Amino acid sequence: MANTRRLVVAPNWIGDMLMAHALLARLHADAPHSPIDVLAPASMLPLLKRMPEVAQAIASPAAVHGKLLLKQRWQQARELSQHGYTDAWVLPNSMKSALIPFLAGIPRRIGYVGESRYGLLNVIHRLSRSHPAPMLERYLALSRAPRAAVFNATATPSAPATQLHTDSKSQALTLQALGLAPPSTDQSIVALCPGAEFGSAKRWPIDHFALLSKELTAIGMTVWLIGGPADRTAATEITHRAGVSIYNLCGRTDLAQAIDLLALASVVVSNDSGLMHMAASLGRPLVALFGSSSPLHTPPRMALGAPAARIQYLGLECSPCFARECPLGHLRCLQELSVTRVFNETRACAGQ
Numbered sequence: 001m002a003n004t005r006r007l008v009v010a011p012n013w014i015g016d017m018l019m020a021h022a023l024l025a026r027l028h029a030d031a032p033h034s035p036i037d038v039l040a041p042a043s044m045l046p047l048l049k050r051m052p053e054v055a056q057a058i059a060s061p062a063a064v065h066g067k068l069l070l071k072q073r074w075q076q077a078r079e080l081s082q083h084g085y086t087d088a089w090v091l092p093n094s095m096k097s098a099l100i101p102f103l104a105g106i107p108r109r110i111g112y113v114g115e116s117r118y119g120l121l122n123v124i125h126r127l128s129r130s131h132p133a134p135m136l137e138r139y140l141a142l143s144r145a146p147r148a149a150v151f152n153a154t155a156t157p158s159a160p161a162t163q164l165h166t167d168s169k170s171q172a173l174t175l176q177a178l179g180l181a182p183p184s185t186d187q188s189i190v191a192l193c194p195g196a197e198f199g200s201a202k203r204w205p206i207d208h209f210a211l212l213s214k215e216l217t218a219i220g221m222t223v224w225l226i227g228g229p230a231d232r233t234a235a236t237e238i239t240h241r242a243g244v245s246i247y248n249l250c251g252r253t254d255l256a257q258a259i260d261l262l263a264l265a266s267v268v269v270s271n272d273s274g275l276m277h278m279a280a281s282l283g284r285p286l287v288a289l290f291g292s293s294s295p296l297h298t299p300p301r302m303a304l305g306a307p308a309a310r311i312q313y314l315g316l317e318c319s320p321c322f323a324r325e326c327p328l329g330h331l332r333c334l335q336e337l338s339v340t341r342v343f344n345e346t347r348a349c350a351g352q
Helices: 014-029 040-050 070-083 095-103 135-142 166-178 204-220 229-242 254-265 274-281 341-351
Strands: 006-008 036-041 056-059 085-090 107-111 121-127 189-193 222-225 267-273 286-289 310-312
Touching: 006 070, 006 095, 014 036, 014 040, 014 135, 036 040, 040 056, 040 254, 070 095, 085 095, 095 107, 107 274, 121 274, 166 254, 189 204, 189 254, 189 274, 204 222, 204 341, 222 229, 229 274, 254 267, 254 274, 267 274, 274 286, 286 341, 310 341
Parallel strands: 006 036, 006 085, 036 056, 085 107, 107 121, 189 222, 189 267, 267 286, 286 310
Antiparallel strands: none
């Protein structure tokens, strides 16, 4: 496969893309002289540019949830057909995600059968419904030939080490753009990530984040709230309810700047979200909060040499439900995850 070019169609969720980073690393290790391009929503490009295995990050104008946009897919397929791709890995399970590699005439089109994508894909993998594999293992399995009729976890190649790129220069530029002073050597910064794009059943309550912010500030720690535009309202409410001086940075950064900020944090406290997986990839001390999802299905994968994440998961009888909103209406899995417990874990994680 030397000197060929390959395409990966990215998942639509940031956290999934960070778990798929292991697949990119495996493909790169198997054929280091064959560039890997990634087709993804435009909002994800800053993240992909921090993955050293990615030769080119390409925005998909057709990445609109729930819409086929056949004309746009056809136009992009025509453009991509000029790149000479020999292989394409299609990571989402939707039919429309497999259309562009098919229309571009890429010879080998690899992925899970998903929405009955026979013909659109020609190297078909299947998952066992009775023994679902963790997301990272699902992606890694695509780097090898399909195994019989179901996913075989024992045949999954070992996960290679991955690392998001950040350096002191990019961190300094990010701090300057946000009007933040460079952290002093004796300053402890806690990055709180209160969002989770998937739904409220993955979000620790606002009141809990507010009280945690207040208690961390009381012991001299600096609190940064980090998240996307959708997290602005919650972060503003956290800031108001905390009643102390904290830095609300939600919606003020792109993904690359979020990486720089997380890299500067002494400890990160995050819901099960893309930012949790970013912090893990950066090897930051991490307190990971799980509610409707499972730490077995989407665990934070810590960078090589980093301490294990401190998983906070109550494991109630109704968990995990994997729902966007609590189907029972009480959200006990996160409401009963106490501020005291998370505060103590955060202090220990920060070495205080």
